[in-house]
Amino acid sequence: xxxxxxxxxxxxxxxxxxxxxxxxxxxxxxxxxxxxxxxxxxxxxxxxxxxxxxxxxxxxxxxxxxxxxxxxxxxxxxxxxxxxxxxxxxxxxxxxxxxxxxxxxxxxxxxxxxxxxxxxxxx
Numbered sequence: 001x002x003x004x005x006x007x008x009x010x011x012x013x014x015x016x017x018x019x020x021x022x023x024x025x026x027x028x029x030x031x032x033x034x035x036x037x038x039x040x041x042x043x044x045x046x047x048x049x050x051x052x053x054x055x056x057x058x059x060x061x062x063x064x065x066x067x068x069x070x071x072x073x074x075x076x077x078x079x080x081x082x083x084x085x086x087x088x089x090x091x092x093x094x095x096x097x098x099x100x101x102x103x104x105x106x107x108x109x110x111x112x113x114x115x116x117x118x119x120x121x122x123x
Contacts, residue, residue: 002026002098002112009094009117016086016121022079022096022114030054030074033103035110036081038092038119047105048094049081059103064090086121093118 008020022034035050049070050059058070067086072079079096094117097110 002029002032004096004098004112004114006094006096006114006117009119011120011122012086014086014088014121014123017082017084018086018119020081020083020094020096020117020119022081024077024079024098029072029077029098032098032100032111034070034072034079035097035099035103035105035107036070036079036094037097037107038090038094039116040092043092045095045107047107050099050103050105051079052103057103059105061105083119086119088121088123091119091121 003025005023033052036048037045039045047061051070055072067084069082096114098112099110102109
C-alpha cells in the first residue's frame with residue numbers, strides 16, 4: 001500500500017502561482033511513477049501531468065504545457081506540481097496518484113490515489 005497526501009492548494013488570482021505537494025508513505029515511493037489529475041465540478045477527472053520513477057521523464061496535458069512543472073524528490077518521498085500563470089479554468093480538485101506501471105494519462109494505470117486538494121483561481 002502507498003498512502004498519498006496532497007497539500008498546497010488554495011485560492012489564487014489569475015496569473016498567480018501555487019506549488020502542490022504529494023507526500024507518500026508506505027511502500028518505496030521510488031518504485032512508482034507519479035501523476036497529477038484534476039476534477040472540476042460537473043466534469044470528469046482529467047490528466048494533468050506525470051513523471052516516471054526517477055524523475056527524468058515527464059508528460060503533460062496540452063492545456064498545462066509550458067505553465068506547470070512536475071517533479072519529485074525520492075529522498076523525501078514527495079512529488080510536486082509547480083503551477084504558474086494560473087487561469088480560472090485551472091480551478092479544480094487536484095489529485096496525485098502512484099502507478100507501478102506506466103506514467104501515462106490513463107487514470108486506470110494508477111494504483112493509489114490521494115484525497116485531493118482544492119485549487120481555486122479567481123479572475
